[in-house]
Amino acid sequence: MTLLNHIAELFRNLNQQRLRSFLTIFGIMWGTATLILLLAFGMGFRDQTVLNMRGMGDQLAIMFPGQTTKAFEGYGIGRPIRYRESDAQLLQDQIADINIATPEYMSGIEISNGDRRRNSQVGGVYPVYQDLRNVFEEPGGRWLNENDIKDRRRVIFLGNRLAENLFEDEDPVGKQVFVRDTPFTVIGVLQDKIQNSSYSQRDMDRSFIPATTFSAMMGTDLINNILYVPKDPSLAKQVQDQVYEVMGRKHRFDPSDRDALGIWDTNEFWDFINVLFLGINGFLGLIGFFTLAVGGIGVANIMFVVVQERMKEIGIRRSVGAKRHHIMGQFFVETFMIIGMGAAAGYGIGWLLVEATQNIPIKEFVGAPYFSPEVGLIAFAVLGFVGFAAGMLPAWRASRLDIVECLRR
Structure with missing residues (x-):
């Protein structure tokens, strides 16, 4: 079964269960947008603090x-x-x-x-x-x-x-x-x-x-x-x-x-800032990760349901020579495509939210969030992990189903 066939099959399934599909993709979309917005605020806050401190001088x-x-x-x-x-x-x-x-x-x-x-x-x-x-x-x-x-x-x-x-x-x-x-x-x-x-x-x-x-x-x-x-x-x-x-x-x-002598060494402050914002951005990223993980759990649940609904199809494919890794690959592809659609929408919404918050009234103190390559890469890495975790168990279960039991359905 080619990749194009996988895609066509996925869209047929999504079209048959529109509400279920929308809610599943929405969970990933919202989690991605939340992660991006939180990380963007963390980066903006860090840069604004550094900018404020630079008014005193650099490494002074x-x-x-x-x-x-x-x-x-x-x-x-x-x-x-x-x-x-x-x-x-x-x-x-x-x-x-x-x-x-x-x-x-x-x-x-x-x-x-x-x-x-x-x-x-x-x-x-x-x-x-x-x-x-x-x-x-x-x-x-x-x-x-x-x-x-x-x-x-x-x-x-x-x-x-x-x-x-x-x-x-x-x-x-x-x-x-x-x-x-x-x-x-x-x-x-x-x-x-x-x-x-x-x-x-x-x-x-x-x-x-x-x-x-x-x-x-x-x-x-x-x-x-x-x-x-x-x-x-x-x-x-x-x-x-x-x-x-x-x-x-x-x-x-x-x-x-x-x-x-009294010595005020701003270098000590820079060390503190690095540790502080490593913790702040890590905490914000963790919140975003858990939000996205909830969406990933929703995807995993839906994929388990899909496996149950398509047991006869799995049995026929296995009976005509499909290997276990073919079945796993099929469900992995479908999982990542669902997450990919949600992630693409989430990236777009996250970017719009970041742009919409550029002129917040307290910008001078907390900075303006911005969508940096670093934020994009972190979000991509988290999405990859969530996708793998959400797809692994359903795909593994589908590949381990008994052929005879599947054909009885």
Whole structure:
């Protein structure tokens, strides 16, 4: 019996039992659509969380000053540890696994434009800060450059919401604002970005000036933070230990005293995110799998009924020379075709549901679901397993039926 004959026979059977056939195919269709939608939401949620976190920077670590809690080499406890710019350079020079380290000055300062005034965390930074923190400018403006640092220029880069509060609908680039009654020229505005965490203030409300200008204007060489990026995120913990050793030697504190320095290493968060979303997507996939499995059970039940209804046909085929594997193959083909029709409809409905939920109101937090090749492959693998499980027992039973008993029907 050829494949075309199998197909023709299947459609004849489906046509004879339309309601039964519809309900069977609907179970697979709904299970497939549910699986796809759940996995698509899981992928969208994961990507949105990663995107939100990227507002802080990629594989970034931020060092904060602390105070000692252990006595060391004659020094008592409670001694504050303060950074200078040379500390950032020391880390980069002595720790081979650090790709870049840069200092950051910071202070809450009032910025004004006429009668519009806003308090902003003003950062004194170097040009490399842009890449570490993903701080990019809107078209028409620019970021700080080396000449700004060298000449101690009074130029300022504004967060997008800060610029809107100070200038409303005007283009601020090229105009002046006052920082502590000192005029600064606006050179750029932050390109809008999603940021769900910060260590001082969201970047859209912050402003940035050259580090050299900040130091001269504030009359200090004490920096607030040091930012560094390890060459390999997998070495983040090892790099942290080296940071404590290097800074411990420089500032005379016990390297095991973790309160002497505060380090927020976002690499630890990335590890947590990977494990978290592996669990979330696995859980969503499991729910979808069980939903699809219910449809598979329905297919298996129907195939058992079909075997009972077609026992005489099976007996005739066996009596004229059909082997057991021919009978098994016939029912396997029919099972997979039923599942294939339901799956095709389910893929289409799942895709439509994914497209229909692209603009959900809480998209900024949970992301938008999307139909990725990964989702399609997982759904295909689950369907293959369900199809095999649903077809195996009915096909095996059909191939093991007694010929004489079948012909008596």
